[in-house]
Amino acid sequence: MLSRDIFIEEMTWPEVKEKLEAGYDTVIVMAGSIEQHGPHLPTKMDAHSGEVLAKLFAERLGNTLVAPIIRPGCSEHHMYFPGSMTLRKEVFQDVVRDYVDNMYRHGFKKIILATTHGGNFEPMYELVPELKEKYEPKGVKIIDILDFDDFVVAQNSILEEFDLTEEEAGVHSGGSETSFLMASEPESVRTDKLARGYVGKFDAEFDHKLHTEGMQSVTDIGVLGDATKASKEFGEKLIDALADYYVRKAKEAL
Numbered sequence: 024m025l026s027r028d029i030f031i032e033e034m035t036w037p038e039v040k041e042k043l044e045a046g047y048d049t050v051i052v053m054a055g056s057i058e059q060h061g062p063h064l065p066t067k068m069d070a071h072s073g074e075v076l077a078k079l080f081a082e083r084l085g086n087t088l089v090a091p092i093i094r095p096g097c098s099e100h101h102m103y104f105p106g107s108m109t110l111r112k113e114v115f116q117d118v119v120r121d122y123v124d125n126m127y128r129h130g131f132k133k134i135i136l137a138t139t140h141g142g143n144f145e146p147m148y149e150l151v152p153e154l155k156e157k158y159e160p161k162g163v164k165i166i167d168i169l170d171f172d173d174f175v176v177a178q179n180s181i182l183e184e185f186d187l188t189e190e191e192a193g194v195h196s197g198g199s200e201t202s203f204l205m206a207s208e209p210e211s212v213r214t215d216k217l218a219r220g221y222v223g224k225f226d227a228e229f230d231h232k233l234h235t236e237g238m239q240s241v242t243d244i245g246v247l248g249d250a251t252k253a254s255k256e257f258g259e260k261l262i263d264a265l266a267d268y269y270v271r272k273a274k275e276a277l
Protein backbone atom coordinates (compact mmCIF):
# COMPACT_ATOMS: atom_id res chain seq x y z
CA MET A 24 0.00 0.00 0.00
CA LEU A 25 1.12 3.53 -0.75
CA SER A 26 1.80 5.98 2.06
CA ARG A 27 -1.36 7.37 3.65
CA ASP A 28 0.43 10.59 4.50
CA ILE A 29 1.28 11.47 0.91
CA PHE A 30 -1.02 9.77 -1.62
CA ILE A 31 -4.49 11.28 -1.95
CA GLU A 32 -5.90 7.99 -3.22
CA GLU A 33 -4.98 6.24 0.04
CA MET A 34 -6.56 8.90 2.22
CA THR A 35 -10.13 9.50 3.37
CA TRP A 36 -11.72 12.83 2.59
CA PRO A 37 -11.43 14.08 6.22
CA GLU A 38 -7.72 13.20 6.10
CA VAL A 39 -7.25 15.20 2.91
CA LYS A 40 -9.18 18.11 4.44
CA GLU A 41 -7.02 17.96 7.55
CA LYS A 42 -3.85 18.13 5.45
CA LEU A 43 -5.14 21.08 3.46
CA GLU A 44 -5.99 22.92 6.67
CA ALA A 45 -2.59 22.07 8.12
CA GLY A 46 -0.87 23.89 5.27
CA TYR A 47 -0.36 21.19 2.68
CA ASP A 48 -0.86 23.61 -0.19
CA THR A 49 1.22 21.79 -2.84
CA VAL A 50 0.29 18.79 -4.96
CA ILE A 51 2.26 16.73 -7.46
CA VAL A 52 0.58 15.60 -10.68
CA MET A 53 2.88 12.86 -11.96
CA ALA A 54 2.33 11.02 -15.23
CA GLY A 55 3.78 7.56 -15.86
CA SER A 56 3.02 5.06 -18.61
CA ILE A 57 1.93 1.49 -19.21
CA GLU A 58 4.13 0.18 -21.98
CA GLN A 59 6.53 -2.62 -22.76
CA HIS A 60 9.81 -2.43 -20.88
CA GLY A 61 11.76 -5.25 -22.49
CA PRO A 62 11.55 -8.93 -21.53
CA HIS A 63 12.59 -8.26 -17.95
CA LEU A 64 10.56 -5.31 -16.56
CA PRO A 65 6.77 -5.06 -16.16
CA THR A 66 4.69 -2.69 -18.26
CA LYS A 67 3.92 -0.58 -15.18
CA MET A 68 7.56 0.51 -14.90
CA ASP A 69 7.10 4.27 -15.47
CA ALA A 70 3.92 4.41 -13.38
CA HIS A 71 5.81 2.63 -10.61
CA SER A 72 8.85 4.90 -10.82
CA GLY A 73 6.46 7.87 -10.81
CA GLU A 74 4.99 6.60 -7.55
CA VAL A 75 8.36 6.00 -5.90
CA LEU A 76 9.79 9.35 -6.99
CA ALA A 77 6.65 11.37 -6.23
CA LYS A 78 6.62 9.99 -2.69
CA LEU A 79 10.23 10.98 -2.00
CA PHE A 80 9.76 14.28 -3.80
CA ALA A 81 6.71 15.13 -1.66
CA GLU A 82 8.42 14.11 1.57
CA ARG A 83 11.55 16.12 0.82
CA LEU A 84 9.65 19.18 -0.37
CA GLY A 85 7.26 19.20 2.59
CA ASN A 86 3.59 20.23 2.85
CA THR A 87 2.96 18.29 -0.36
CA LEU A 88 0.50 15.56 -1.40
CA VAL A 89 0.52 13.38 -4.52
CA ALA A 90 -2.46 13.06 -6.88
CA PRO A 91 -3.15 9.57 -8.25
CA ILE A 92 -0.39 8.78 -10.73
CA ILE A 93 -1.64 9.07 -14.32
CA ARG A 94 -0.87 5.53 -15.40
CA PRO A 95 -1.18 5.19 -19.17
CA GLY A 96 0.54 7.97 -21.09
CA CYS A 97 1.52 8.73 -24.68
CA SER A 98 3.27 5.58 -25.87
CA GLU A 99 2.36 5.13 -29.52
CA HIS A 100 5.96 4.16 -30.37
CA HIS A 101 5.66 1.08 -28.09
CA MET A 102 2.41 -0.31 -29.48
CA TYR A 103 4.13 -3.01 -31.56
CA PHE A 104 4.76 -4.78 -28.26
CA PRO A 105 1.79 -6.54 -26.59
CA GLY A 106 0.54 -5.04 -23.35
CA SER A 107 1.56 -1.49 -24.19
CA MET A 108 -1.14 1.16 -23.87
CA THR A 109 -1.35 4.63 -25.28
CA LEU A 110 -3.72 7.55 -24.87
CA ARG A 111 -4.32 9.85 -27.77
CA LYS A 112 -2.45 13.06 -27.12
CA GLU A 113 -5.65 15.10 -26.80
CA VAL A 114 -7.10 12.57 -24.34
CA PHE A 115 -3.94 12.61 -22.24
CA GLN A 116 -3.89 16.40 -22.27
CA ASP A 117 -7.54 16.51 -21.22
CA VAL A 118 -6.76 14.18 -18.32
CA VAL A 119 -3.98 16.53 -17.19
CA ARG A 120 -6.29 19.54 -17.57
CA ASP A 121 -8.93 17.87 -15.40
CA TYR A 122 -6.38 16.78 -12.78
CA VAL A 123 -5.18 20.36 -12.44
CA ASP A 124 -8.73 21.66 -12.26
CA ASN A 125 -9.66 19.10 -9.58
CA MET A 126 -6.65 20.06 -7.47
CA TYR A 127 -7.48 23.74 -7.86
CA ARG A 128 -11.08 23.14 -6.76
CA HIS A 129 -9.88 21.47 -3.55
CA GLY A 130 -7.74 24.46 -2.69
CA PHE A 131 -4.17 23.50 -3.58
CA LYS A 132 -2.11 26.63 -4.31
CA LYS A 133 0.89 25.07 -6.03
CA ILE A 134 0.44 22.36 -8.64
CA ILE A 135 3.56 20.61 -9.86
CA LEU A 136 3.54 18.78 -13.21
CA ALA A 137 6.12 16.06 -13.79
CA THR A 138 6.53 12.80 -15.67
CA THR A 139 8.76 9.74 -15.64
CA HIS A 140 7.96 8.79 -19.24
CA GLY A 141 9.74 10.31 -22.25
CA GLY A 142 6.64 10.41 -24.46
CA ASN A 143 4.70 12.56 -21.97
CA PHE A 144 7.13 15.45 -21.69
CA GLU A 145 6.02 17.33 -24.79
CA PRO A 146 2.26 16.85 -24.46
CA MET A 147 2.42 18.03 -20.84
CA TYR A 148 4.77 20.90 -21.55
CA GLU A 149 2.51 22.18 -24.32
CA LEU A 150 -0.23 22.70 -21.74
CA VAL A 151 1.79 24.85 -19.38
CA PRO A 152 1.10 28.29 -20.91
CA GLU A 153 -2.63 27.58 -21.03
CA LEU A 154 -2.71 26.32 -17.44
CA LYS A 155 -0.73 29.29 -16.18
CA GLU A 156 -3.01 31.70 -17.94
CA LYS A 157 -6.08 30.02 -16.49
CA TYR A 158 -5.00 29.39 -12.89
CA GLU A 159 -2.40 31.98 -11.98
CA PRO A 160 -4.98 34.82 -11.84
CA LYS A 161 -6.83 32.59 -9.36
CA GLY A 162 -3.76 32.51 -7.10
CA VAL A 163 -2.52 29.06 -8.11
CA LYS A 164 1.06 28.56 -9.17
CA ILE A 165 1.69 26.02 -11.93
CA ILE A 166 5.17 24.54 -11.72
CA ASP A 167 6.46 22.32 -14.49
CA ILE A 168 9.42 19.99 -14.27
CA LEU A 169 9.22 18.90 -17.86
CA ASP A 170 12.62 19.22 -19.46
CA PHE A 171 13.53 15.77 -20.78
CA ASP A 172 17.21 16.62 -21.35
CA ASP A 173 17.51 17.84 -17.76
CA PHE A 174 15.91 14.64 -16.52
CA VAL A 175 18.40 12.52 -18.47
CA VAL A 176 21.31 14.62 -17.17
CA ALA A 177 20.10 14.03 -13.60
CA GLN A 178 19.80 10.32 -14.36
CA ASN A 179 23.28 10.17 -15.83
CA SER A 180 24.92 12.31 -13.14
CA ILE A 181 26.01 9.26 -11.12
CA LEU A 182 27.17 6.97 -13.92
CA GLU A 183 30.90 7.43 -13.38
CA GLU A 184 30.77 5.88 -9.93
CA PHE A 185 29.24 2.74 -11.38
CA ASP A 186 31.25 2.26 -14.54
CA LEU A 187 28.30 2.61 -16.91
CA THR A 188 28.28 4.54 -20.15
CA GLU A 189 25.28 6.71 -21.03
CA GLU A 190 24.40 4.26 -23.78
CA GLU A 191 24.42 1.32 -21.36
CA ALA A 192 22.38 3.20 -18.77
CA GLY A 193 20.00 3.92 -21.63
CA VAL A 194 16.69 5.72 -21.53
CA HIS A 195 14.33 2.75 -21.66
CA SER A 196 14.60 -0.51 -19.68
CA GLY A 197 18.40 -0.38 -19.83
CA GLY A 198 20.90 -0.18 -16.99
CA SER A 199 19.17 2.73 -15.27
CA GLU A 200 15.55 1.64 -15.19
CA THR A 201 16.45 -1.96 -14.40
CA SER A 202 18.58 -0.76 -11.49
CA PHE A 203 15.73 1.45 -10.31
CA LEU A 204 13.38 -1.53 -10.03
CA MET A 205 16.07 -3.73 -8.47
CA ALA A 206 16.19 -1.17 -5.68
CA SER A 207 12.49 -0.32 -5.37
CA GLU A 208 10.71 -3.62 -6.13
CA PRO A 209 13.28 -6.35 -6.85
CA GLU A 210 10.71 -9.16 -7.01
CA SER A 211 9.34 -7.59 -10.21
CA VAL A 212 12.61 -7.86 -12.16
CA ARG A 213 12.92 -11.00 -14.32
CA THR A 214 16.60 -11.44 -13.53
CA ASP A 215 16.92 -14.44 -15.87
CA LYS A 216 15.86 -12.26 -18.82
CA LEU A 217 18.22 -9.29 -18.49
CA ALA A 218 19.44 -8.32 -21.93
CA ARG A 219 21.51 -5.85 -23.85
CA GLY A 220 19.44 -3.78 -26.29
CA TYR A 221 20.30 -0.80 -28.46
CA VAL A 222 23.48 0.80 -27.12
CA GLY A 223 24.19 3.27 -29.94
CA LYS A 224 23.92 7.05 -29.81
CA PHE A 225 20.72 8.78 -28.78
CA ASP A 226 20.94 11.54 -31.37
CA ALA A 227 18.30 13.40 -33.36
CA GLU A 228 18.35 10.85 -36.17
CA PHE A 229 17.78 8.03 -33.70
CA ASP A 230 14.96 9.93 -32.04
CA HIS A 231 13.26 10.55 -35.36
CA LYS A 232 13.41 6.86 -36.31
CA LEU A 233 12.09 5.85 -32.89
CA HIS A 234 9.10 8.13 -33.11
CA THR A 235 8.21 7.59 -36.75
CA GLU A 236 8.91 3.86 -37.14
CA GLY A 237 8.45 2.67 -33.57
CA MET A 238 10.67 1.15 -30.92
CA GLN A 239 10.88 -2.20 -32.74
CA SER A 240 12.75 -0.50 -35.59
CA VAL A 241 15.74 0.09 -33.31
CA THR A 242 15.50 -2.81 -30.87
CA ASP A 243 13.54 -6.02 -31.36
CA ILE A 244 13.44 -6.68 -27.60
CA GLY A 245 12.32 -3.16 -26.64
CA VAL A 246 15.43 -2.20 -24.68
CA LEU A 247 17.49 0.98 -25.02
CA GLY A 248 20.58 0.34 -22.94
CA ASP A 249 22.14 -2.67 -21.29
CA ALA A 250 20.11 -4.27 -18.51
CA THR A 251 22.91 -6.70 -17.68
CA LYS A 252 24.86 -3.74 -16.22
CA ALA A 253 22.14 -3.03 -13.66
CA SER A 254 22.57 -3.24 -9.91
CA LYS A 255 20.58 -2.55 -6.78
CA GLU A 256 23.28 -0.18 -5.51
CA PHE A 257 23.09 1.93 -8.65
CA GLY A 258 19.30 1.92 -8.38
CA GLU A 259 19.37 3.22 -4.81
CA LYS A 260 21.67 6.09 -5.78
CA LEU A 261 19.63 6.80 -8.89
CA ILE A 262 16.35 7.07 -6.98
CA ASP A 263 17.98 9.41 -4.49
CA ALA A 264 19.51 11.57 -7.25
CA LEU A 265 16.24 11.84 -9.19
CA ALA A 266 14.21 12.72 -6.10
CA ASP A 267 16.75 15.43 -5.29
CA TYR A 268 16.57 16.68 -8.86
CA TYR A 269 12.79 17.16 -8.59
CA VAL A 270 13.11 18.96 -5.27
CA ARG A 271 15.82 21.25 -6.63
CA LYS A 272 13.76 22.15 -9.69
CA ALA A 273 10.62 22.76 -7.62
CA LYS A 274 12.49 25.00 -5.17
CA GLU A 275 13.96 27.00 -8.05
CA ALA A 276 10.45 27.59 -9.37
CA LEU A 277 8.77 28.37 -6.04
Ligand SMILES: [Zn+2]
Binds near residue numbers: 069139194196
Ligand atom coordinates in the same frame (compact mmCIF):
# COMPACT_ATOMS: atom_id res chain seq x y z
ZN1 LIG B 1 10.40 3.59 -18.60
